[in-house]
Amino acid sequence: MKLTEEEKMSEKTLDAELVTQAQQGKMSAFELLVNRYQQRVANVISKFVKDRHEIQDVAQEVFIKVFRALPNFRGDSSFYTWIYRIAVNTSKNHLVSRSRRIQNTQVEFEDAESFNTNEDQRNLDTPDAVYARGELEQTMSKAISMLPEDLKAAIVLREVDGLSYDEIAVKMDCPIGTVRSRIFRARDAIDQALRPLLQDESKRKQNVR
């Protein structure tokens, strides 16, 4: 069944819904928001802070500030634009508090979003992080390569090219229901491949704590 745009809950509306619930004090709604934006926020922070443990600490600080500032969020800008500003300010404050020199005094929105423009900073990761990321990427690449062609095409068109379901349906010449199913099956297959790794990571974190 094809839904009209009015019937769908757009990503922006989804954010607004979660924000409203979080403003009402629903912590579980805020948890979903954090997990939705954690990686994008961490990427912004990594432009200022190099140490991976510090990145995680600053990311946590950013989201705590976000939660406390939620009553002031009126939705004039998108939720991500708002937390982006908080992330930049928190990162700079973190550097000032540590009396560190800010290497990139002016990081543009697009630069902070772009991974490829900061190749040099990738090399600053610890070997541990590189290994962990490598293992995750390898597992994911392997899982994607093992996907049937129709699932692989659907997930790449969605996540890499950013096409809507309608556009993918046109491109793949199939009903929109099939697109829904293919994208989900692709995600599920990759998720199944990654779960053991993520569970190991969770156990390792619990042991460290």
Add this chain to the structure above:
Amino acid sequence: MSDKSNQNISELMDGELSSDCSRFLLKRMQSDDALKGSWNHYHMLRSCLQKEHSAPLLHDLGAAVVSQLNNSKVANMSHEKSPKRFLKAFSGMAIAASVALVAVFSFNNLNQFESPSNNMVFAKTSKQLINPPNASVVRVEQPANYSRYPSLTPQVQQYINDSNTSLTIPVYYNTDYVNSVIIQRQLNSTQIPADE
């Protein structure tokens, strides 16, 4: 957890699920850890596929953030309810009230020092305060000043008057003098007239 729910999550994060279903699913996700896990993993997949991870990949930061927020809430609440805090405030108020009371009485006493008194020896210098002058007793006179307390009842005024005229306990005294005064008074009261 059904595949249908996970498919709905997949559609929800793409903005392709109906509003009604989305709201229902959001509610369910908040109380279902398995669905929450799928939400987390699908977003992580997105980050990986979009090469969106110049930072180390974060996994379930939300749980850590919410835990920290809850802890700080609990800490704040316990801090607010702490009896120590109440006692601290109460003791502060008590100290302030005591200081004010002492200040009021000191002011009154200072005024009373200015009034002359019969048969009294007053310390005039700081040295005399430490080493009283050649008198056995140095006392601070505390005459009743009725005009300051117009609201006092006649009975209270009478009491103050009586107590003011009776023998007062000196501020600086020696026990020999007090004892001799007391003995003298006892002798006077029991003395038999000479003509008897």
